[in-house]
Each structure stands twice: as C-alpha cells, then as structure tokens.
Amino acid sequence: MITCEGLVKIYKTDDIEVVALQGLNIHIEPGELMAIIGNSGSGKSTLLNILGGLDRPSAGQVKVGDWDLLKITDKQLVEYKRNTVGFIWQNNARNLVSYLTALENVEMPMMLSGKYDRAYAKQLLEWVGLGHRMNNKLQELSGGEQQRVAIAISLANRPRLLLADEPTGSVDTKTADMILSIFQRLNKELGVTIVIVTHDLSMAGKVGRVVAIRDGMTSSEFIARNPSIHSRDGSSGSGLTAQAHEEYVVLDRAGRLQVPKEYLAALQINGKATMEFDGEKIMIKAPNSLDKKEDIEPNTQIVGGKMK
Numbered sequence: 001m002i003t004c005e006g007l008v009k010i011y012k013t014d015d016i017e018v019v020a021l022q023g024l025n026i027h028i029e030p031g032e033l034m035a036i037i038g039n040s041g042s043g044k045s046t047l048l049n050i051l052g053g054l055d056r057p058s059a060g061q062v063k064v065g066d067w068d069l070l071k072i073t074d075k076q077l078v079e080y081k082r083n084t085v086g087f088i089w090q091n092n093a094r095n096l097v098s099y100l101t102a103l104e105n106v107e108m109p110m111m112l113s114g115k116y117d118r119a120y121a122k123q124l125l126e127w128v129g130l131g132h133r134m135n136n137k138l139q140e141l142s143g144g145e146q147q148r149v150a151i152a153i154s155l156a157n158r159p160r161l162l163l164a165d166e167p168t169g170s171v172d173t174k175t176a177d178m179i180l181s182i183f184q185r186l187n188k189e190l191g192v193t194i195v196i197v198t199h200d201l202s203m204a205g206k207v208g209r210v211v212a213i214r215d216g217m218t219s220s221e222f223i224a225r226n227p228s229i230h231s232r233d234g235s236s237g238s239g240l241t242a243q244a245h246e247e248y249v250v251l252d253r254a255g256r257l258q259v260p261k262e263y264l265a266a267l268q269i270n271g272k273a274t275m276e277f278d279g280e281k282i283m284i285k286a287p288n289s290l291d292k293k294e295d296i297e298p299n300t301q302i303v304g305g306k307m308k
Ligand SMILES: Nc1ncnc2c1ncn2[C@@H]1O[C@H](COP(=O)(O)OP(=O)(O)OP(=O)(O)O)[C@@H](O)[C@H]1O
Pocket: 011, 012, 013, 018, 019, 020, 038, 039, 040, 041, 042, 043, 044, 045, 046, 047
C-alpha cells in the first residue's frame, strides 16, 4: 500500500533549512494496522502529512497505492485526499462543527464530495459505539466521544488508508483502549490500512508492528511475537516488551543503519569506528589506539600501517 524509499523533506524558512526527513524508508502492506513511534522532532508528523497529501515531499520516492506523491499534480492531490485517505488528529476540533449533531458532522463531508449516504453515516457512528448519541450536538459530547465522531468522519469517504496522528493524546486510558479496539475492528472488517503515530508505548505495544523513527530515518522495527493475540483483542502487554516483541534494526538498500546515540556515547565513538566480521557476527568498536592517535595528531601520516 505504502512505499517510501529515500524520502527527504526539507523545510525552508527565510534563513534556515530544516531536514525533517533524511532518506526515510518504510513499507506498509495493504490492510496493515501499524504504529510509528519516535522522539519529539524525529519527523513522525512530517511523514504522516506527506502520506496524507497535506505536505509535499522534497525528494525520494513515496507511493500510496497507484499514486506517486512526488509527481502528483495539485488537481490529482485533491482527488487523492478526497478518495484515498482519511485523517484523525489529536485535536479533533479541526474536523468537527460544535453546533451540528454527531450525525450531521459525519454527513457533511459526504455531501461535500457528492457521496451522501445517511445509512452509512449511521453505520459508522454505530461502529464507533455512538449509535445512541448520533442526534446529540457535538458540544453535548465528551472529548472521548468527540474523538470517536472524528474517527467516523475520517471514514465517511470510504478511504483505503487511515492516518492517525496521536489519536489518543488527549483522552484517558479507558477511552484510548476503546479507540484502539475501534481501529482493530475497522481494520479487520473494512480492510482499511491504518497508520498510527503515537508517543503512547502501551498503544504501540498492542499493534502487530511498530516502526521507530530517529532523526528523520527509520531506525528500528518491533514485530509482535504472536500477532494473532494483538489482532484479536489488543489486550496483550502494556508496552513494547522483549517478551512480546522482537526488535530489529533497519538497514536501507545501501546497507546503512543507525546506531543509537547512547551506544556510541558509551563506547566514546565519535565520527569513526572499526568494524569486524567473524563469520557470524558484525562487531562495531571504538577506534583502536592508532586511529585515536591520528585524531589527536591530525598531521600524522600513516604509511604501511606505521606512523611517521
Ligand atoms: N512547517 C515547518 N517548518 C519548518 N520546520 C518544520 C515544520 N514542520 C516541522 N518542522 C521541523 O521538522 C522536524 C520534524 O518535525 P515533526 O513535526 O515531523 O516531528 P514529530 O516527530 O512529529 O514531533 P512531535 O512528536 O513533537 O510532534 C522538527 O525539527 C520540526 O521543527
């Protein structure tokens, strides 16, 4: 469904350039329910905004289904946003109109895109557990209920891809669990591909695959050891644990990988390292004393392995 290869996003302001994504690779299967985690500023929202057609990539490859988001025209982008992708934000006020009912809020995007279908709007509200509140005005609903209306709205145009940016960021644990089980049900019953960006490790721990982004690149992946437990009820585990998940470091096509900063700091590796292959393992070590000397005495020449 989604392929990003060497994806780059540079934000240019008057005098500075911020490289938010620096050659990111990710592949997401059709019908997958997965999460993206990463520290603040690592590029998660940038990736989601590009996938949602809200922002343009600077370079690299980004494909969603048959759409090439690097080459897409502005007109095609409108079509893409209308038909292929649905978006949920932490701050759902962006999607909702407070003086309309829950049902009217779901019907509105249907009317705007010429696909009005009241029965489907009602069904969506049933799916998110709000069948009994559909005629209440938005302002009469709690924050968690409004977030569930936002999920129903995001599906109003029957998208194949649902992007959720911190969907549980402003709700309590019980509502967060309910939102996750709604995602699991929609994923299973409608087959919609769901990508969730979250800081919430307990939420991430309940999906089958989690991709970690560091400094604008994919750094590692966590795969559930028993995905069927996760897809059934989302109740396994309370975070990303070694018992429940296998962790993999991600290598790009050229064989590049990201070594965590704390490992480098612990070994005092800075700029250079040695690498050894013993037939089974690859070992990365701090430079030996010869290299360290070279760092201290930059003019020293190395000839035939001996210093002059
Ligand atoms: N419109 C913009 N203009 C300039 N820089 C931006 C813009 N949007 C994001 N950035 C920068 O790009 C980098 C990645 O930001 P992004 O919002 O994608 O991170 P994030 O992982 O989603 O962070 P958070 O978890 O805090 O939301 C940051 O350094 C950010 O300051």
